[in-house]
Amino acid sequence: MNALIQEVTERIIERSRQSRAAYLNKIDKARRDGPHRGVLSCGNLAHGFAACNPQDKSDLRSMTKANIAIVSSYNDMLSAHQPYEAYPAILKQAVAEVGSVAQFAGGVPAMCDGVTQGNPGMDLSLMSRDVIAMSTAVGLSHNMFDGALMLGICDKIVPGLLIGSLSFGHLPTVFVPAGPMPSGIPNKEKARVRQAFAEGKVGREELLEAESKSYHSAGTCTFYGTANSNQLVVEVMGLHLPGSSFVNPGTPLRDALTKAAARQVTRLTDLGDNYMPIGHIVDAKAIVNGLVALLATGGSTNHTMHLVAVARAAGYHITWDDFSDISNAVPLLTRIYPNGSADINHFVAAGGMALLFKELLDGGLLHNDVNTICGPGLERYTQEPRLEDGELVWRDGPVSSHDTEVLASVAKPFKPDGGxxxxxxxxxxxxxxxxxxxxxxxxxxxxxxxxxxxxxxxxxxxxxxxxxxxxxxxxxxxxxxxxxxxxxxxxxxxxxxxxxxxxxxxxxxxxxxxxxxxxxxxxxxxxxxxxxxxxxxxxxxxxxxxxxxxxxxxxxxxxxxxxxxxxxxxxxxxxQIGMGREMFAGMRSTLTGAEEGACSLFVDQEQENVD
Structure with missing residues (x-):
């Protein structure tokens, strides 16, 4: 293991010893009180399954079948989240096929910085993360669930879902991506037209045409911004199925991975022998792995706030010095726009997540003694999902890059540091x-x-x-x-x-x-x-x-x-007034500084004793 990464990990563990212990005590108490619907009164439980079909009602009465919460950020306006419209039905069917039940627990807001950029609504963007976290908690608060599926991709949405999920850290939780849109016009051409418009050399019609050819279909924007950084980090933290982050929407492989995610969460509940809650997956080593992957790929600077807040939700304190030291320890392995001309689909073609995992593991840059939704260790994540005769299987990924201008090796990186x-x-x-x-x-x-x-x-x-x-x-x-x-x-x-x-x-x-x-x-x-x-x-x-x-x-x-x-x-x-901004005055007044996560959700005093 890289000595500097090990040192950063150990100091995070040491500085967070008290707060992490309090967090683990909290989620252990929540586990002891479950399965949650078992503590509900008859009237409470009847409300909880009143709209279910007769079979699901019977299963939920028995207390032997898992009930999986679905929390979604679906809306039609975000191209990345539009595919989620069909996901609840797919997930419910897949869960039913393995003898469990899934209920749609709640939706969370999802706004797009690409739409609000330079407009009044953008002033709500960062605060929406905390609203999403609270909305997630509301959805999970009914004491009905044994596990959860989180549907989200973009900027503040995944960090918000993570924070909310970690507040219910006793529940096994799987994050379910929807994938990037196919490649549009080259990012270099898009940037050229934008700059020409700024210089007055092209008009609005030409600019709109270029933007429309770039953002052209359902799926995540293909540049390496916060949305795709979210997906990469969450997979490296072990919360996605291996290789599922960047499979295009509307494809048979994407649908197969969605169904597999639903089946996987049912295997992790406390009703079986493989209990693995999200609070035990997201530990100091998993968080450091997320930082390593972010910095090795030149990911979004938004995570210098988001991952601070996510770590705090799991009982850990990380600082910008931790980011800086890890950046000095890891080489830059990818060139994805804006760090290069390629997009996220080109990254996949060059070797994608499987090769990135292999390079980082072989280079001693990732902790391998971690939990994931697929079991202990990260070797499984060096494999790629495929469909063979209609069956979803994982095969060993590439051992070297298919395009060294997009995905480099630890031996020959683009830069010696993470940028x-x-x-x-x-x-x-x-x-x-x-x-x-x-x-x-x-x-x-x-x-x-x-x-x-x-x-x-x-x-x-x-x-x-x-x-x-x-x-x-x-x-x-x-x-x-x-x-x-x-x-x-x-x-x-x-x-x-x-x-x-x-x-x-x-x-x-x-x-x-x-x-x-x-x-x-x-x-x-x-x-x-x-x-x-x-x-x-x-x-x-x-x-x-x-x-x-x-x-x-x-x-x-x-x-x-x-x-x-x-x-x-x-x-x-x-x-501070208009476009709903006046309603957020209280939240603005409680936001911490950027290095503390720009967060309104955590009190300064740690809970030292949890019953």
Missing amino acids: LSVLSGNLGRAVMKTSALRETHCRIKAPAVVFEDQFELDAAFNAGDLNKDCVVVVRFQGPAAIGMPELHRLTPPLGVLQDKGYKVALVTDGRMSGASGKVPAAIHVTPEAYKGGLLAKVQDGDLIELNTETGDLQLLVDVEELARREAKVADIGHH
Whole structure:
């Protein structure tokens, strides 16, 4: 085992010893009180199966048949989640065929950052994760279930489902993906048209045509953003069936894997001999495995918050220093857009998850002494699912890459590190995704150009005011201020400046997401400007230095001068009213900082004693 990864794992275990013990005590008590419908009164139980068919009613009365909860994020508007429309019927039938029962326990909201990008609804995006977690808990709260199937793919949805599932950590839980859409126009061409539109070289009709050819059917977007990072991380943590993350929707193999996931969860319940709840799968080693896979593939920076919150839900405390050290320990093995020109389907063709598992295991970069929904260890995940004469089987995956421009080896990686840097200095702490940068490191010292709102940048760009070396500061975008929206719409104009030969970078207490690309971006700055961070004192023309080699994020202004300055007062009221945002004022006020997961769900005091 890689010594640095082992060291990070051990320190996570040690710092979390008390909180993890409290969590395990909690889920053990919940197990002892089950099977849950057995403690319900007759009236409670009658309500719980009133709408079932006679056979399911009989099975649920007997207390010997498993009842599996289905929690889904289905809606028609998200291409990734549209396939879930048919899943409940498929899952119920598959569960019934093995003598158990499945009930649709509840739906969770699912919003799309791709739709809300640059619009008021985006201010709700990050907070929707906690709403999803709470909605999951509501769905599971009826004391009717012996296991659960979680249907979700995109940005905040999978982390929310994970957090909610871990609050019911005594239940065996399997995550059920739906797969990516087939490849559309090349990502490089899509990026070219976006940048041309930002420069005024093409019109809206040409832009819309390019976007429509990229996002063109049911399934997950094919670039390697947060959605596909979710799927990869969840599989590496052992919560998917092997090789199921990136099988296209509407295919016979996809349907076979969906049915197999339903059957698998019934094998893990406390009614049999192979009880394996999600709270025993998601331990420190599984979490570290997820971090390793994320960083080895240049995955979404959103997980520097999401995985912190997920770990906390399982009783663990992880920090950005853990991310940074693991990034230094693992090589970059994939080039998937925005870290390259290929998409997720190309990754699958090059060797996909089976080969990624093999490389990471052979390189001593994954803990193999872990639990999964398929049993102990990760060797099964080096196999690929196939249909042979209509039967679902797993066969050994490839031993080498079919396209070394997309999926490399540990021996010959694209970069020696995982492409995530943690920056610290008087401006606070931030993360930067370096895997997609043109150069290995970012070193820039330039005057600040300060904006209080992402939309202000458009006017400055169009006026030519940004045609210079500069560090663009976009502040008052943090969790407590306005809910921390993604600022991905800033990428095209900043990319234009970069292509003109200017040295540019972005510093913000907002997010840039898994779509972060070639523009150096120090994001998630904490403490955020709204909470007293030094960002609130930055003025136009101040020199700012970013250096990923030294880890510096510095405002180069005399200490006495900074002491004399008054912090800028945020003018953010227009971000807090309308599009439902006023209803989230209470949640915004309780969100922790970015490094603590930007989360509203956990109290500061740990439960030391659980009966």
